[in-house]
Amino acid sequence: MEIESLSEAKREAFLSLLDDTNPAVRRALLAHFTALGATAAPFLQSVARGSNRVLARHAAWFLDELQFSDPIAEFRGFIRSLNYELETGALLLARTVTPRLDAGTCCTALDQIAARCRELIVEPSSAREKCRVLNRVLFHEWGFHGNVEHYTDPKNSFLDQVLARRTGIPLSLSVVYLLVAGRIGLTLEPVGLPGHFIVGCFSDDLPFFIDPFDRGVFRDAEEIFDLLRSNNITPKASDLAPTPVREVLCRNCRNLVNHYTAAGEPERAKLFSRFVDEFEATYEKHASS
Numbered sequence: 001m002e003i004e005s006l007s008e009a010k011r012e013a014f015l016s017l018l019d020d021t022n023p024a025v026r027r028a029l030l031a032h033f034t035a036l037g038a039t040a041a042p043f044l045q046s047v048a049r050g051s052n053r054v055l056a057r058h059a060a061w062f063l064d065e066l067q068f069s070d071p072i073a074e075f076r077g078f079i080r081s082l083n084y085e086l087e088t089g090a091l092l093l094a095r096t097v098t099p100r101l102d103a104g105t106c107c108t109a110l111d112q113i114a115a116r117c118r119e120l121i122v123e124p125s126s127a128r129e130k131c132r133v134l135n136r137v138l139f140h141e142w143g144f145h146g147n148v149e150h151y152t153d154p155k156n157s158f159l160d161q162v163l164a165r166r167t168g169i170p171l172s173l174s175v176v177y178l179l180v181a182g183r184i185g186l187t188l189e190p191v192g193l194p195g196h197f198i199v200g201c202f203s204d205d206l207p208f209f210i211d212p213f214d215r216g217v218f219r220d221a222e223e224i225f226d227l228l229r230s231n232n233i234t235p236k237a238s239d240l241a242p243t244p245v246r247e248v249l250c251r252n253c254r255n256l257v258n259h260y261t262a263a264g265e266p267e268r269a270k271l272f273s274r275f276v277d278e279f280e281a282t283y284e285k286h287a288s289s
Contacts, residue, residue, distance in 0.1 A: 011043070018047065018058045033066055040066065049077050053088050057103040060091075064100060071095040072271070079278045082286060084245040086190075087179050090159040093252060096271070101160050109163045110176070113137055114183035121184065127201050128208065128218070130186050135216030138180065142166060144173060146213040154259045154268070157252055170197035171252055173212035189242035192251055193224065194233050200242060207240070250279040 017029055033040040044066075047059035060074075075092045078084075087107075095101045120133045138144045147156050147167040155161040162168035162176055174190055174197050181188045181199075191200040191209060198219075199210045209219045219227070225235040243251075253275040260269035 014043065015047070015055060018055050018062070030062065030065060033062055045074065045077070048074060049081055049083070051083055051085055051088075053085060053107075056088050057091070057107060060095075060103055071099045075275065076278055079275065080282055082282065084249065086175065086245050086248065089245065089249045090175055090179075090252075093249060093275075094158040094160045096275075097154075097158065097268070098160060106160050106163055110179050110183060113142060113180050116141065117180065117184050127186060127188075127203050130184065131181075131188075131201065131210055131216070131218070134177065134180060134184070134186070135210075138177065138212070139215040144168075144176065144212070145215065146170070146173065152259045152262045154256055154263060154265075157256050157259065169255065170211075170213040171248070171255060174199050175248070175252075177210065177212045177216075190245070190248045191240060192243035192247060193239055194228065195231055196227070197251075198224070200240065202242070209240070246279060246283065250276055253279070 014029075017025055020026070020029075033044070041063070044059045044063050048056050048063060050056055050059075071092070075096050078089060078092050087110075091101070091103045091106060095103075116137050117130075117133050120137065121130055125133075144162075144166045147153065147169065150156070151169060155165065156167065156169045157172050159172065159175060162172045168176070171192075177199050178188055178190060187201075187203055188210075189200045189202060191198050196211075197213075199212060201208050201210070207221065209221075209224055211217045211219060221240055224240060228235040228239065253272045256272040257269050257276065260266070260272065
């Protein structure tokens with residue numbers, strides 16, 4: 001039986017079981033996919049690239065167990081899909097270097113941080129008050145901080161490593177901040193400044209910004225402009241606009257090109273340079289269509 005010939009009901013049955021963590025169900029599904037052989041791969045790969053991050057994580061687990069996964073091809077497929085979801089993209093990007101990455105461990109860590117935030121939030125709370133709680137949990141209780149001493153270490157750019165080591169660079173710490181915020185119902189946006197990366201809140205009357213690399217310090221627009229001027233950058237209002245997820249992930253890849261080059265790993269640098277090219281070519285093709 002080939003996956004392509006499955007009825008809609010059968011597909012739905014597979015999807016309903018994919019995130020079941022019962023060991024017996026897991027073994028049964030694994031045995032079934034094993035019996036199907038490589039014909040199971042297209043179904044699982046399509047789910048792994050889908051927008052449902054929970055099912056995507058479990059599909060990736062089955063692909064990994066069945067040794068069907070090609071993390072580099074999967075990330076390229078994600079880039080071409082134009083279906084850019086931050087958590088899925090960050091995990092797929094990390095798997096290009098750590099193929100056996102346990103996405104479940106990463107998601108559980110983010111869930112735990114969010115659960116602690118929910119314990120401390122007293123409703124009704126403003127967005128700023130919720131960010132203060134998030135700052136307390138992330139930077140004081142969990143100890144996340146900017147890796148000033150080893151800024152160009154490529155590990156600073158991978159979600160799994162940032163969660164495990166609790167240190168990173170502005171972009172990766174902003175990603176962690178955004179993923180936790182999303183779990184507690186707090187709408188924040190990535191903001192890619194020239195030479196720096198922060199998080200923006202645009203739901204209040206006056207936007208405010210959070211700098212996760214500086215332990216969550218709050219800044220207003222003028223303070224951000226002052227920061228840019230201090231780095232000899234002439235600020236523009238557009239600098240404060242939300243950055244699309246596509247560009248967040250592409251910028252992550254650009255950082256890795258630079259950091260792997262600095263680390264003397266030219267092959268890895270070339271890999272992430274190709275990802276940058278893929279993002280740009282896909283965007284140009286979509287924009288011109």
